[in-house]
Amino acid sequence: MSDPTPRARPLIWVNCAISIDGRLAFARGTRARLSGPQDLARVQRLRAESDAIVVGSGTVALDDPSLAVHWEAIGRTVGRPPTRIVLDSKGSLPEGARVFDGSSPTLVATLESNRRTYPPYVERLVVGSDRVDLARLWGILYERGMRRILVEGGARVIASVVASRTFDRLTVYVAPVLIGQETSPPMVAGPAARGFEELARLRLLGVERLDDGYVASYEPSLP
Numbered sequence: 652m653s654d655p656t657p658r659a660r661p662l663i664w665v666n667c668a669i670s671i672d673g674r675l676a677f678a679r680g681t682r683a684r685l686s687g688p689q690d691l692a693r694v695q696r697l698r699a700e701s702d703a704i705v706v707g708s709g710t711v712a713l714d715d716p717s718l719a720v721h722w723e724a725i726g727r728t729v730g731r732p733p734t735r736i737v738l739d740s741k742g743s744l745p746e747g748a749r750v751f752d753g754s755s756p757t758l759v760a761t762l763e764s765n766r767r768t769y770p771p772y773v774e775r776l777v778v779g780s781d782r783v784d785l786a787r788l789w790g791i792l793y794e795r796g797m798r799r800i801l802v803e804g805g806a807r808v809i810a811s812v813v814a815s816r817t818f819d820r821l822t823v824y825v826a827p828v829l830i831g832q833e834t835s836p837p838m839v840a841g842p843a844a845r846g847f848e849e850l851a852r853l854r855l856l857g858v859e860r861l862d863d864g865y866v867a868s869y870e871p872s873l874p
């Protein structure tokens with residue numbers, strides 16, 4: 652897919668799986684495998700077609716994802732793995748996290764104040780002063796030749812991407828389950844709109860039935 656934006660940043664594609672009541676995970680953030688095989692294959696294809704995959708430190712702490720592409724599962728020959736990018740302002744990532752296994756290029760986007768050292772094969776990129784600055788990060792990745800970035804979560808990272816209005820696609824797999832809300836993370840953990848004028852408006856591009864649920868695709872709707 653070509654980049655539809657004239658801006659000097661990659662195409663930013665946000666993808667997640669939620670329950671009908673808009674939850675990303677179980678109580679206290681315990682990972683919920685909401686996708687079935689068809690949706691998992693869709694996500695693998697998205698990963699395979701991306702230059703990088705972005706997650707927040709919360710997702711690494713709670714889910715410990717590998718962010719790997721399982722090429723064989725999608726019937727493709729092994730290609731260049733997307734760079735794993737973790738937003739970690741304070742250096743709180745667990746030592747033994749799978750993103751530190753050295754199996755794919757890995758970059759930690761952080762702040763100068765984070766003095767933590769990472770394994771030698773992990774790139775440390777300072778971007779921002781009090782929070783990882785997403786617009787600047789996208790610009791740097793674009794300068795490096797990256798044209799498509801997949802943002803996989805979690806709740807606070809999706810909130811930041813939505814708030815920065817720097818995304819081009821949102822795909823949401825909705826599983827036919829209800830989780831409840833007391834301590835389970837919502838899809839977007841950021842300040843709520845105080846009125847219609849603050850809504851992030853999207854345009855529905857399509858809906859496809861997958862497994863027992865459906866995936867809906869959106870693009871931002873320009874004001």
Ligand SMILES: NC(=O)c1ccc[n+]([C@@H]2O[C@H](COP(=O)([O-])OP(=O)(O)OC[C@H]3O[C@@H](n4cnc5c(N)ncnc54)[C@H](OP(=O)(O)O)[C@@H]3O)[C@@H](O)[C@H]2O)c1
Pocket residue numbers: 666667668669674675676677679680681682683685706707708709710711713714738739740741742743782783784785803804805806807808809811812836840
């Ligand atoms: N269902 C799905 O598709 C899916 C996918 C992914 C995750 N999840 C779920 O999401 C939950 C984790 O979400 P979360 O909100 O706790 O964590 P998160 O969004 O993964 O990470 C948030 C953390 O990233 C760091 N960060 C640095 N710069 C940031 C920026 N500009 N914007 C936002 N965050 C930034 C901050 O921590 P520091 O200040 O320490 O840097 C922040 O607290 C888990 O329960 C996981 O299972 C679900």
